[in-house]
Structures are given as structure tokens and as C-alpha cells.
Amino acid sequence: MVIVSQPVLENFANIKTCKPTSNIFTEIPTVDLSDPDAKTLIVEACKEFGFFKLINHGVPMEFMDRLEDDAMKFFNLPQPEKEKSGPPNPFGYGNKKIGPNGDVGWVEYLLFSTNPELFSQNGKFIIPGISESFWCFVNEYVSAVRNMACEVLEIIADELGIRPRNILSRLLRDEKSDSCFRLNHYPPCPELQALRGRNLIGFGDHTDPQIISIVRSNNTSGLQIALKDGTWVSVPSDHSSFFINVGDTLQVLTNGRFRSVRHRVLADCLNSRISMIFFGGPPLTEKITPLSSIMEQGEESLYNEFTWYDYKKSSYKTRLSDNRLGLFEK
Ligand code: GA4
Numbered sequence: 001m002v003i004v005s006q007p008v009l010e011n012f013a014n015i016k017t018c019k020p021t022s023n024i025f026t027e028i029p030t031v032d033l034s035d036p037d038a039k040t041l042i043v044e045a046c047k048e049f050g051f052f053k054l055i056n057h058g059v060p061m062e063f064m065d066r067l068e069d070d071a072m073k074f075f076n077l078p079q080p081e082k083e084k085s086g087p088p089n090p091f092g093y094g095n096k097k098i099g100p101n102g103d104v105g106w107v108e109y110l111l112f113s114t115n116p117e118l119f120s121q122n123g124k125f126i127i128p129g130i131s132e133s134f135w136c137f138v139n140e141y142v143s144a145v146r147n148m149a150c151e152v153l154e155i156i157a158d159e160l161g162i163r164p165r166n167i168l169s170r171l172l173r174d175e176k177s178d179s180c181f182r183l184n185h186y187p188p189c190p191e192l193q194a195l196r197g198r199n200l201i202g203f204g205d206h207t208d209p210q211i212i213s214i215v216r217s218n219n220t221s222g223l224q225i226a227l228k229d230g231t232w233v234s235v236p237s238d239h240s241s242f243f244i245n246v247g248d249t250l251q252v253l254t255n256g257r258f259r260s261v262r263h264r265v266l267a268d269c270l271n272s273r274i275s276m277i278f279f280g281g282p283p284l285t286e287k288i289t290p291l292s293s294i295m296e297q298g299e300e301s302l303y304n305e306f307t308w309y310d311y312k313k314s315s316y317k318t319r320l321s322d323n324r325l326g327l328f329e330k
Contacts, residue, residue, distance in 0.1 A: 014104045015096070017198035018266070025225065025233035030241075032056045033151070039159040042152065046254075050246035050261030051225050053235075054152070057242055059144045064216055064239070067137040067183075068274055074134065075108060075185040075274075085110065085129040091180075092127045098203065103320040106267040107186050107202045114142050114179040114278070142181050145214050145242075145278045146172055152244065153212065153280075160254070162293045168253065171211060176283035178308060179210070186222060186265060186273040202273070205264040206320045209311060210281040211253070213245040220273035226262040237273075248325045249282065249308065255290035256302050260325070284309040303328045 029045035029052040031038050045052035074082065079095075088094030088111045095108040112127070150169035157165040172179060186202040202222060217223065221237040235243065251260045265273070282288070286308045290301050306328055315324050 015106050016201045016204060018201060020197075020199050021224070021232050021234060023231060023233045025235050028053050028235060030055060033058065033148075039155045042155055043159045046156065046246050046250075046258040049225065049227070050251075050259040051263070052244050053238065054148075054242040054244055055240075057148050059141075059148055059242070061240060063137070063141045063144055064276070067141045067276060068218060070131075070134045070137055071110070071183045071185070071274055071276070072272075074110065074130075074183075075272075081129065082108070085127050093129075098320055100316060101319050103204060105203045105265075106189055106200045107184050107265070109185065110183045112138060112142075112181045112183075114146070114181050115175075115177070138181065141276065142278055145216075146179070146280065148242070149212055149214050149278065149280045160257070160294050162291055167291065167293075168211065168250075171282040171286060172280040174283050176285075178281040178284050178312070180279050180281070182277045182279070184265070184273075184275045184277070186220075186267045186275075188270050188272055189267050190269045199266040201264060202267040203265040204320045205262055207260040207262050207324070208245055208247040208279060209249065209315045209324060210247040210279040211249045212247055212280045214278045214280070215243040215245065215275055216241075216277075217243075217273060217275035220268050220271040222265045222268055222273045223275075224264050224266065228259075232264075247279070247281075249288055249311070251325065252288050252303050252328075253291050254294060255299065257294070281312075282308045284312070300330075302330060304330055 029041060029049065031041045031052050032055050034056045042052060082093050085093035088109065089100065091111050091113050093110055096104050098105055150172055153168040154165050157168055171177060184203065189200050205226065217237055217239065219237050219239045221234060223235040223243065224232045225235060226232055245261050245263065246258045248260045250258050284307065287305060288308055288311060289305050314327055318324050
């Protein structure tokens with residue numbers, strides 16, 4: 001029998017669990033960015049799953065390793081030290097609480113803006129307690145991953161016949177682009193697993209509001225995606241590849257041709273999971289409406305018109321698992 005002390009139980013009190021699944025997503029669409037067929041495969045995957053794995057992506061492994069090492073150093077600091085970099089609204093360190101509306105998970109994280117104006121003010125970094133080298137690694141990583149995300153968006157534009165081909169990528173390159181970056185740490189949790197035979201939810205199910213999200217993790221699994229029929233499948237980890245999520249905004253820009261993927265992360269019982277996610281978003285004032293070059297004659301938008309500001313504001317009033325786009329469907 002496993003004896004779990006009362007304070008430990010209280011710590012878990014509001015964190016949800018789920019039944020373990022044996023469904024491994026073995027047929028995960030895998031795209032080699034240097035392959036001439038990449039464009040067809042990417043578009044097919046975005047339509048069917050809103051998700052794919054990217055290999056041969058050109059982002060140097062050392063960028064990921066350096067950042068992962070510094071992130072781990074940060075998350076290994078004593079709790080009071082880490083708290084000095086909080087709270088996470090709008091940017092900074094967060095622990096267990098996700099968003100403003102009562103969601104919780106077995107996760108601690110750092111949330112950054114990728115907008116240089118929000119990075120530092122008067123020569124001082126906005127998040128206290130983050131070393132200069134850590135900031136440099138974040139910057140270096142984010143600009144490499146942003147470039148790669150833009151390449152993917154241009155390939156998508158080519159394949160869907162969207163003109164000009166940079167109409168999506170320019171939203172991420174814009175100096176006012178409202179993109180953000182998140183480092184998540186899911187500590188191992190042997191106690192709870194043994195007690196209930198269930199998995200502890202690290203980050204509850206949700207879709208990402210932005211255009212595209214680029215996920216990279218260490219070799220600890222935990223990410224699951226929901227298939228069209230709602231079945232959850234586990235995505236085997238691969239520390240050298242990226243996993244790409246279609247966000248709600250890209251679903252709207254393609255008038256529902258692409259679907260934003262519902263996903264969640266389960267904590268592992270023995271190993272720490274570290275993930276780094278770039279969320280590519282448009283400028284706040286950008287109107288989010290289906291791109292005219294993909295609309296067929298007579299095709300109507302499935303959504304009421306809104307700006308990214310409207311969507312973001314409305315998203316921050318929702319709970320993590322809510323269907324945020326539903327509020328804007330016609
Ligand atoms: C999900 C995607 C990103 O992680 C995030 C999250 C944000 C947060 O953690 O503060 C949100 C969530 C995310 C969607 C709905 C709102 C906002 C928590 C939440 C309950 C940074 C984002 O942009 O939206």
C-alpha cells in the first residue's frame with residue numbers, strides 16, 4: 001500500500017486525472033521539410049488532424065539543448081526563488097494555475113512575449129530573476145523557430161493557392177505580431193499514480209487560439225491529441241523533431257478547411273517533461289476572416305468577423321477546455 005501524506009494530497013486536490021490510454025499515435029503524419037512532397041503532406045495533415053511532426057526542419061539542435069539546460073536550471077531553483085519571476089499574467093512564472101479562470105494542472109511554466117517591446121523596458125527585463133544568457137537563448141530559439149513556422153505557413157499558402165504567399169507568414173513577422181513563447185515543466189509524480197492508478201493531467205485539453213504552435217519537448221512523452229472522433233491518442237516523444245498544432249485562427253483563415261487540434265499533456269510518473277512552445281499570433285488589430293483567395297464562388301464565411309484582440313479578450317474569459325471558436329460561429 002502506498003501511504004500518501006495529507007499535505008501531498010492537498011497539493012493535488014484540484015488537479016484532474018484521467019484513465020491511462022493504450023492508444024499510441026503510430027501513424028502520426030511525419031513531414032520532412034526538405035522533401036518536395038512536404039506541401040501535400042502538410043496540408044493533408046492539417047485537414048485531417050490539425051497536427052503533424054516535422055523532421056529535417058533546419059533548427060540547430062544546440063539551440064534546443066542550450067535552452068532546455070537553462071530552463072531546467074531555472075525549474076530546479078527553490079520555489080521562493082522561482083516565485084520572484086511570477087505571477088504569469090501577462091508574462092512570468094506560473095505554478096499549477098493556468099489562465100485566470102480556475103484551471104489547474106501538474107505543471108509549472110514561464111510565459112514570455114516575443115515582442116521586443118514587451119521583453120524589456122528601459123534596459124530592464126520585464127520578468128525578474130531571468131539571467132541574461134537565458135534571455136539570449138530564448139531569443140535565439142524563438143527567432144529560429146519563427147522562421148521555420150513562416151516557412152511552413154508559406155508552403156501551406158502555396159499548396160492552398162493563397163496569394164500573396166506571405167499573407168500568413170507576415171502576421172508572424174510583423175513587429176506588432178502578438179506571438180508568445182512558453183516553457184513548461186511537468187515534474188514526475190509517482191505518488192498519485194500509485195494511489196489511484198490514473199494519470200495526472202499536466203495541461204488540460206484545449207485548442208490553441210493563435211495561428212500555429214510549434215512544440216518541442218525532451219524525450220519524456222505526455223502529449224496527447226484528440227482525433228476527429230474524439231479518441232485520445234498519445235504522441236511518442238522525439239526530442240529532435242517539432243510537433244505542429246493548427247490553432248483556432250488558422251481554422252478561421254482557411255474557413256474550416258484546417259482544424260485546430262484539441263490536445264492535452266499528462267504528467268509522467270517517473271520523468272520530468274520539459275516542453276518549449278512558440279505560439280505564432282497576428283497583431284492585435286488584425287481582422288480574422290477567411291482568406292478571399294481560398295473561398296470558392298458563393299462560399300460563405302463560417303464565422304462572424306472579429307479581430308485578434310476580440311478573440312484574445314474573449315479567450316481569457318473562457319475555461320481551458322471551452323470551445324472558444326463556438327462563440328464566433330455563424
Ligand atoms: C492556450 C495556449 C497558450 O498556452 C496560452 C494559454 C493561456 C494561458 O495559459 O494563459 C490560456 C489558454 C492558452 C487558452 C484560454 C485562456 C488563455 C489559459 C486560458 C484559460 C498562453 C494562450 O494563448 O491561450
